[in-house]
Amino acid sequence: MTALRFGVNYTPTHGWFHHWLDFDLDEVRADLDSIAALGLDHIRVFPLWPVFQPNRTLIRPRAVEQLVRLVDAAAERGLDVNVDGLQGHLSSFDFIPSWTTTWHRRNLFTDxxxxxxQAGYLRALAEALADRPNFLGMTVGNEINQFSAAPHPDPDPVTHRQAADWLRRMLAACEQGAPGRCHLHASYDAAWYHDGHPFTPAHSAQLGAMTAVHSWVFNGTAQRHGATGTATEQHAAYLIELSKAWADRPDRPVWLQEVGAPAPHIPPEQAAAFTEATVAGALDCPDVWGVTWWCSHDVDRALADFPELEYGLGLLTNDREVKPAGQAIARIVREWRGREHRPPPRTTALMxxxxxxxxxxxxxxxAPGGEFFEAWMRLAAQGARPTTVLAELAQDAGHLASRGITEVVTAPDTVHTAHPKGAHR
Structure with a gap:
């Protein structure tokens, strides 16, 4: 039986991610209690890279020990843990160690x-957790691809080949530290949507133990289609199915590692409905490993300078009260507990x-507004349950059969008919 995983990205109520500077295990335990009460089975956690590795040759033992204690506290509450290594970028703030910037400015990917x-740091974190049964594995970093190109104000240029080499080296370091665990990497949606971006769909869908997608509808989707439009509610499903065009095998797992209900694009009174529709769409996709909501708790409004939407993304308030989206997630978890996740194949593929x-x-x-994106959403609105296929594979009978695809259509086909019969077989 394939068991779905439901979890949350852990945002501490006490000090946000700055809590590593004043680590309080009792506060962490209280946060984890409130997460476990929702019925969730895992968390994703974020050590701050400059706090853990303030000098290139210094990985602070006490910081690593605190991470291990957090993982052990999660185990006591039945929660598995994925650890992001290179933080990197979180909620509009960059956390880059001093040995990579200003007077020591060096390229994050090519120096x-x-x-x-970086490899030594990732290996050290993985090694410290390798004997913990509830340690799922490492994510190389949180959307670290955003450092590689615009719109970052000070990018570290890299080619797509150099990016691939860097990812392979980082993933190998994680594997050296904790052999056999589920190590992966994660990009924000420029990898899927931006021409010329050096981190590519092939990197996401072929490197690492599974594909991670981060679905955020403030990227133009909700602005264009509204809070309840098909494209908004199906955006996560779209990214999952888009990734399969590049996947190195038909059954490669996909982890919806980040998804949230950002106000005002999703009004607070519609957050629960958006949550239920988004998760339902994602779970109608084959080979989904799990869903991990962003985020566990709201950001304390005593903290300054966050973008407004970042303050209210939690399933719980900063006082650990469950919000409507949290109630929706808890209902979904109860509904799926013990059930097999095996949706039927998506037989119609958009080329x-x-x-x-x-x-x-x-x-x-x-990207939202693009010909392919809008065609896929037209099919979804018509009930076609589309997936995707690269043009070079659209007539490969073996590839199509391995994915259960019986019909291939093109974007123009979707304009005039509710369920077009594809010209490509």
């Missing part, structure tokens, strides 16, 4: 000494032609 320090699919593909058409 040999920086890469050596995507992106040019150099495994180099730097042309991705603008995949």
């Amino acid at each position: 040999p000494s920086v890469a050596e320090g 995507i032609d992106v040019g150099e699919a495994h180099g730097e593909p042309a991705r603008a058409g995949c």
